[in-house]
Amino acid sequence: GASIELEELTKRYPGNPYPSVENVSMEIKAGETVIFVGPSGCGKSTTLKMINRLIEPTSGRIRIGDEDVTDIDPVKLRRKVGYAIQSSGLFPHMTVAENIALVPKMVGWSKSRVKDRVEEMLDLVGLDPREFHDRYPRQLSGGQQQRVGVARALAADPPVLLMDEPFGAVDPITRDHLQDELIRLQHELHKTIVFVTHDFDEAIKLGDRIAVLRERSHIAQFDTPEAILTN
Ligand code: ADP
Ligand code: ADP
Numbered sequence: 001g002a003s004i005e006l007e008e009l010t011k012r013y014p015g016n017p018y019p020s021v022e023n024v025s026m027e028i029k030a031g032e033t034v035i036f037v038g039p040s041g042c043g044k045s046t047t048l049k050m051i052n053r054l055i056e057p058t059s060g061r062i063r064i065g066d067e068d069v070t071d072i073d074p075v076k077l078r079r080k081v082g083y084a085i086q087s088s089g090l091f092p093h094m095t096v097a098e099n100i101a102l103v104p105k106m107v108g109w110s111k112s113r114v115k116d117r118v119e120e121m122l123d124l125v126g127l128d129p130r131e132f133h134d135r136y137p138r139q140l141s142g143g144q145q146q147r148v149g150v151a152r153a154l155a156a157d158p159p160v161l162l163m164d165e166p167f168g169a170v171d172p173i174t175r176d177h178l179q180d181e182l183i184r185l186q187h188e189l190h191k192t193i194v195f196v197t198h199d200f201d202e203a204i205k206l207g208d209r210i211a212v213l214r215e216r217s218h219i220a221q222f223d224t225p226e227a228i229l230t231n
Contacts, residue, residue: 001030001031001032001159001160001189001190001191001192001193002030002064002065002080002159002160002192003027003028003029003030003063003064003065003192004026004027004028004051004062004063004064004160004192004194005026005027005028005061005062005063005064006024006025006026006027006047006051006060006061006062007025007060007061007062007063008023008024008025008059008060008061009021009023009024009025009047009050009057009059009060009061009062010022010023010024010057010058010059010060011043011046011047011050011055011057011058012058018216019058019216020043020046020216020217021043021046021047021050021057021216021217022216022217022218023060024043024047024060024216024217024218024219026211026219026222028192028194029192030065030159030190030192031186031190031191031192032192032193032208032209033186033191033192033193033194033195033206033207033208033209034193034194034195034207034208034209034210034211035195035196035197035202035203035206035207035209035210035211036048036194036195036196036197036211036213037196037197037198037200037203037210037211037212037213038211038212038213038214038217038220039214039215041215042213042214042215042216042217043213043215043216043217044164044196044213044217045085045164045196046217047217048083048162048164048194048196050062051064051081051162051194052077052081052083052162053069053072053074053077054074054083057070064077064080064081064160065080065159075106075107078103078106078107078156078158079107079156079158080158080159080160081158081160081161081162082103082152082153082154082155082156082158082160082161082162083153083161083162083163083164084146084149084150084152084153084161084162084163084164084166085149085163085164085165085166086146086164086165086166086168086169088137088142088145088146088148088149089149090137090145090148090149090152091137092136092137092138093136094136094137095133095134095135095136096122096127096132096133096134096135096136096137096140096148097118097133097134099137099148099152100117100118100121100122100148100151100152100155101114101115101117101118101155102152102155103152103155103156104117104155104156106156107156109156117155118133118155119133121151121152121154121155122151124151124154124181125147125148125150125151125178125181126147126174126177126178127144127147127148127151132144132148142169143169143170143171143174145169146166146167146168146169146170147170147174147178149166150163150166150167150178153166154185157189158191159191159192160191160192160193160194161185161191161192161193161194161195162193162194163193163194163195163196164196165196165197165198166178166195167179167197167202168197168198175202179202179205179206182195182206183205183206186206193206195207203225204225204229207224207225208224209222209223209224209225210222210223210224210225210228212228
């Protein structure tokens with residue numbers, strides 16, 4: 001993994017008089033999993049989108065490892081950061097395989113390596129490649145779409161994973177399996193993970209530390225699950 005450092009990060013959306021994220025500073029260690037919890041609208045998604053360069057911060061800096069990524073080319077960032085969201089964000093005109101292959105292709109993997117990786121990722125999220133490889137997102141259930149979204153985020157093997165309620169629509173048994181896979185990625189591959197969830201059990205199971213956020217992503221508490229539970 002790689003560390004993530006946010007320095008006085010602020011986002012004001014045009015037309016919105018209030019900042020959605022205000023002066024957030026945070027250090028996430030390499031190989032650490034940090035869970036963001038907090039009420040709907042408190043700026044969790046906005047923060048993740050800024051780290052992933054989907055939206056520009058109004059001010060502040062973002063560092064990943066020893067590189068300042070605040071202004072780098074988003075394509076370069078794709079090598080470092082995988083991103084999975086609740087609504088899966090799959091491209092509807094692309095098959096499952098094409099969606100998963102997107103980032104590895106973008107960052108220059110060979111055709112044969114991409115092909116093997118797509119199969120591997122489908123297996124990882126528990127979808128039989130023979131059945132799902134050539135389907136379109138609309139031909140999948142919500143939970144299956146989410147699993148493909150997770151497969152896509154992991155495909156190029158980035159050191160950092162940003163996951164915004166990635167298992168919300170997945171059935172409980174599959175969710176358990178995906179949580180265990182994520183724990184394996186933490187332990188074996190030392191990924192750095194920022195994970196948004198409303199599920200406190202999930203937060204405790206997956207988190208090294210939990211960041212409890214208030215409006216504008218002000219950090220109310222940032223500590224281990226044990227410390228937060230005893231507070
Ligand atoms: P969360 O992920 O914690 O639910 P968001 O990051 O989605 O919160 O939103 C934070 C705040 O920013 C909310 O008040 C939301 O209404 C506002 N917001 C989000 N996107 C936009 C936008 N495109 N334009 C204006 N305001 C926005
Ligand atoms: P929405 O506004 O619908 O929540 P986002 O703006 O968060 O969607 O994401 C835009 C699209 O770009 C998504 O479909 C997402 O899956 C894709 N995407 C962005 N960054 C990455 C990444 N690092 N890895 C894989 N897919 C990505």
